[in-house]
Amino acid sequence: MISIAEEITVPSPPKRVWEVVSDPTAVVSCISGAELGANHDDGSFDGTLVVRFGGIRVRFAARVTLELDEPEQSGRLTARGRDGQGATRFSGTAAFRVTGDPAAAGSRVRLDGEVNLTGKLAQLIESGAGVVVSRMVKEFAAELVRRCADPEPLTPAAPVTPATSVPPARRRGPLALLRAWWSRLRGMRRTPVTSARDE
Template identity: 65%
Template sequence: MISITEEIAVPSPPGRVWEVISDPSAVVSCIGGAELGASHEDGSFDGTLAIRFGGLRVKFAARVALDLDEAAHEGRLTARGGDGQGATRFSAGATFRVTEGDTPGSSRVLCDGEIKLNGKLAKLIESGAGVVVSRMTKEFTEELVKVCAEPVAATTSVPVAVAARPAGPLARLRAWWAGRRARRLAARRAAGTSGEALGQGGRR
């Protein structure tokens, strides 16, 4: 089993960091060798990640699910999959949280996770995991800092009926994920409004 505990400092506000870290397409853009695949109706999506362990390059494919708590800036990721040759299977789980940093306008990303492996390559991968995780964390941190520092693109309202279909799998997944988050946020707001109405009714 591989255990991962990381704390990443980012010189951007928590709101901006959460916006990036909770968007699968943005996260993938920060990870070398990672690609997104199809999204599924249950909210999960496919992904691949190519990792080099010494002289061996292994490409893993997985089904990934995210559970996000927007208000708390917390999330949990779960994934199951294996390498392309069927030699190794894995299951992974991780929690992540964005908090205020040590200085105003900065943030910390806290991550704890475990990866369980079984198969022919399990021992080889576990033996080299420390070096690989350190390298990937450094690369991810550098890219995350760059992405969070980019200005947020202005958006304009476009009627759904005439909105153009995003081109390419990455753009389609980004649009699908944004729509999913918007629906969840609207549902929470509606639930809050209903609760307030009930409370007011009880006081009358």
Template identity: 60%
Template sequence: MISIAEEIAVPSPPKRVWEIVSSPSEVVACINGAELGEAHDDGSFDGTLVVKFGAMKVAFAARVALDLTESEHEGRLAARGKDGQGGTRFTARAGFRVTEGDGPDESRVSVLGEVQLKGRLAPLVESGAGALVSRMTREFSAQLIQRCAGAEAVAPPLGPLGRLRAWWTRFLSRRQKPSPSRDSATSGGGR
């Protein structure tokens, strides 16, 4: 069994974060290798996830049910499926909640869940589960933060050089925007 206990800090208000994490299409867009499939009459939907274990890639297909409590900003997810070759079956359950963060306009997303595997790939998947969950959490967090920030968001820079480049870009864009006091002085000075 794979246990998941993650907490993600997001520099956006809880309402905005909830808009993203309560939308299956938005969540799938935050997960590398995931795709959303057909929606069913009972509210469930199909989904696929390609996961890389070392040099091997495994595609899992699942039927996913999502139960949301908007007033509490919490949800529950249940999934059942198998890998593309049918050798490994899984069931997964998870609960998530969006709460206020430490500062204004900050949120926390808490996720608790478990995945049970049966079949020939189960030992391989379980042996690399810790590293896989950590990697997927980092990738999901970066995408979630970017989506919550809006259309003009940029992927988080990596390393000191990337942070310097991002700072320099912001600095130059602020210098190129005319200030309101300068605009009013030039427009009013010609009369």
């Protein structure tokens, strides 16, 4: 098992930090080797992550569910998947929370989680996990700080209510963005007169 317990200091207001960490697209942009895949009807989404353990490069694919509590500025991520060759399976959970940090005139992001591995590469991955996790957290923290300092706000999302997964309005994958763009385009083209086709 791989345990994760990290705290990241970000010199930006909690509201701005929450905007970033609650958006899967923004979070993935802060992780080297990570990509978002398809969104599913239950609110989950696919994701991939390429990680290097020593001289071995492993590509993991996972089904991810994200639960958000906006009033508390906290969330929980659950992932389950395997490596590209199917030799190693994993399941993991991570809880995160954004709080104000008056001393640093910014915010703190607390992250606690664990990953369970089974299969051929489990022992190798676990033996090198400490160094890999430390490196990834450092890279993520630097990118998060940069992203939160960006004055351009993220696209507003619908309020999040407690649920077992992200509501469709919260998901910002390519399909969701395309549907939103298409809806706006249709609205712009529609005239006040209702045609028979529109009825």
